Amino acid sequence: MNQLLNALVIPARLNHPVHIRPLQLDAASRQRVAAGEVAVLAGKDWRAYLSNESGRTFHNVRAEVLLREAGVDVESTIHGTVTFLGQAEPWEETDAPRHLIRLAEQLFDMPLAA
Template sequence: MNTPCTALVIPARLAHPVHIRSVELDTTALRRVATGEVGVIAGPDWHVYLDSETNRIAAQNLRAEVLIREAGINVEETLHGTALFLGDGQPGEDADVPRHLIRLAEQLFDLPLAA
């Protein structure tokens, strides 16, 4: 059984808003994030799921690139598709996105996200 987690969702398309939502993750749900294989970039207490395909069908995600870099992770490749940020739970498990990432996204994108 999957436990719902609060995720920070950053769509690739700038016309779609950055938002927070409850998600239940399984393989099917993660495949909706990517046009192909699902990739992961890890931070100190968070990780982000996104498109890892080298055949870049999905749009470039500039906002996710900015957030990841501002959170202290050097990303050299271009990121594509929707980015789903979550926290680190027990080994191998997802948890709610850390509050500091939500606050950073609010500052970077000038958006009120926290409830």
């Protein structure tokens, strides 16, 4: 499946801004964004794709905060860039949900949507 979706991207490095970006949805693009092996955390209507390789990547404090505020009990440290997409049906992805984008805007005090 190759389709273009708007993803909410939370980089681990604090000097890189949280942003919305079009993402060509395929396995290779998920791995490029997450910088390696991909793990998935899921909420009610979204999924977060993240790196499964903690040794090579930076701790992502912003993603941890967003995940906790979105209701996910984060049990381990989150590393690397985290990419959020929406979920319509089981394993059918959509654009990142507006409520998650608004939450990120509030938490990080930055406008993301045009």
